[in-house]
Amino acid sequence: MSNFVRKTLLSTLSTRSFLKQCGSTTVTNFTKSTLCKRTFSSMTNLPRQFGSFQQRWLHQENASKKSYDNLSKYLETEIKGEMEEGVANFDKLLEGWTKHCDGVKITLSKKVGNETVKVNFSISGALEGYSGPEEEEMDVEAPLLCKPPFEVEIVKPSGSTMAIRCLVDEYMMEEGEDDVSDRFEIVNVTIHNGKLEETTYVCEAENMDAEMYDGLLDVLEERGIDSLFVDNLVEFSTKYEKKEYVDFLTSMKKFADE
Numbered sequence: 038m039s040n041f042v043r044k045t046l047l048s049t050l051s052t053r054s055f056l057k058q059c060g061s062t063t064v065t066n067f068t069k070s071t072l073c074k075r076t077f078s079s080m081t082n083l084p085r086q087f088g089s090f091q092q093r094w095l096h097q098e099n100a101s102k103k104s105y106d107n108l109s110k111y112l113e114t115e116i117k118g119e120m121e122e123g124v125a126n127f128d129k130l131l132e133g134w135t136k137h138c139d140g141v142k143i144t145l146s147k148k149v150g151n152e153t154v155k156v157n158f159s160i161s162g163a164l165e166g167y168s169g170p171e172e173e174e175m176d177v178e179a180p181l182l183c184k185p186p187f188e189v190e191i192v193k194p195s196g197s198t199m200a201i202r203c204l205v206d207e208y209m210m211e212e213g214e215d216d217v218s219d220r221f222e223i224v225n226v227t228i229h230n231g232k233l234e235e236t237t238y239v240c241e242a243e244n245m246d247a248e249m250y251d252g253l254l255d256v257l258e259e260r261g262i263d264s265l266f267v268d269n270l271v272e273f274s275t276k277y278e279k280k281e282y283v284d285f286l287t288s289m290k291k292f293a294d295e
Contacts, residue, residue, distance in 0.1 A: 105293040105294070106293075108289075108293045109290055109293040109294055112286050112289055112290040112293065113290060115286055116283060116286050116287060116290065119279070119282070119283050119286070120283070126276075127272075127273050127276040127277050127280075130269050130272055130273040130276070131145060131266075131269050131270065131273050133147060133261070134146065134147050134156070134261075135147060138277070140281075141159050141160050141161040141281060142157075142158075142159050143157075143158055143159070143160070143274075143277070144156070144157050145157075147261070149259075149260050149261070151193075151194050152191055152192060152193060152194075152260075153190075153191075153192040154189065154190070154191055154192075154260045154261070154262075155189070155190040155192065156187050156188070156189050156190075156262070156270075157187065157188045157190065158185040158186065158187035158188070158270075158274070159185055160183050160185055160274050160277060160278045160281065163183045163184055163185035163186070163274065163278070164181055164182070164183050164275075164278055165181070165182065165183075165184060181275070182271055182275050183271065183274035183275040183277070183278040184205035184271050184274070185205070185270075185274050186202065186203065186204050186205070186224075187202075187203050187205075187270065188200055188201065188202045188203070189201045189203065189257060189260075189262055191256070191260065192231075196230055196231045197228065197229075197230060198228070198229055198230065198231055199226065199227075199228050200226065200227050200228075200229065200233065201223055201225075201226045201253060201257065202223070202224040202225050202226070203221045203222065203223055203224060203262075204221060204222050204224055205220070205221050205267060205270070205271060206220055206221055206222060220263075220264040220267040220268065221267050222242070223242045223250060223253055223254070224241070224242055225239050225240060225241045225242055226239075226240050226242070226253060227239045227240065
């Protein structure tokens with residue numbers, strides 16, 4: 038028996054043995070019971086898989102629309118409530134100062150002699166409830182006030198600038214009390230030539246002598262930064278923040294309805 042015939046015979050016997058183990062007696066039956074069946078099964082499963090995906094997609098789309106609808110209804114009610122309370126006119130506040138508003142950032146400026154005085158602040162994150170002693174004792178809901186930190190820049194004609202960072206006091210004092218130190222406190226002070234660099238020295242108020250601290254308060258008061266100014270700053274910021282809030286709600290509703 039030639040090697041070619043032997044290899045052919047062994048190959049045939051191996052194939053028949055394999056087919057017998059699979060329960061098939063012909064190549065045709067083997068093909069039908071394995072490859073064709075598996076391929077057909079995979080093809081017939083595609084529509085069911087696609088249908089399941091389509092149902093999930095539709096469910097997600099409907100859920101997305103429902104959440105936007107719910108949000109839109111809430112926003113409509115919130116906007117209506119805010120408008121009923123009224124968005125007060127704040128233009129007449131802080132008279133004598135030129136106001137430049139850029140979103141949440143506000144700059145006030147005016148000339149005092151040969152100096153330019155600027156007050157920079159942002160209403161972002163500055164809204165908080167008044168938590169004076171009376172409210173704490175009575176356990177009542179505190180009104181929201183916008184009390185932003187602010188920086189006063191006093192600019193000389195040469196461009197040399199003294200920048201004083203301040204914080205509005207946590208407790209707004211009762212009417213009739215006009216001690217400037219009770220309305221705000223100085224945080225730090227620095228001198229620069231129009232631009233604050235990382236290398237610029239900053240003097241922290243907690244390390245100042247009392248005489249230097251009081252002297253800076255006098256400098257600020259002479260330039261209009263006093264207790265009345267801070268009260269007006271808080272009132273202006275609170276009303277301006279409400280206007281920005283209503284604009285924000287309107288933009289969000291427009292987004293949800295799109």
